[in-house]
Amino acid sequence: MAEINIVSIGIAMILLGFLLVFVGTLTGKSDGKVAVGGVIGFIPFGFGNDPQLVKIAIVISAVLAILFIVMALRGFL
Template identity: 40%
Template structure:
């Protein structure tokens, strides 16, 4: 398999995983009946994360943003090598 096809497949898989996680989160929230709502998100512009949110969700978003930034840098370094 070519590098490009592998990256396309990984990207599509991550999008599907994201939709599944959102669906599971909505389902769990609806079934638990809790009224407290927290949210957060990350916008990646290249390797620079912009994080927003409230409570624990914002903390988790910061951790995930740092992880995404490191993965992006590693991927760029690996692509330059090969």
């Protein structure tokens, strides 16, 4: 039952992302700033066209990596 809820939340987040991109294209601004972050193994990374957003993406990725490690050590995963 919990897996269905997690999948539903994931699908809702993806649809929300598509909606935000669609609404963003309607504003007509062409100076969009973007940054992407992630974790490979235990190493957080980030890239983008705005240094401040890249720093935020790396910090969020690092926090998620630490959270994942703590949850794994406590046996939640």
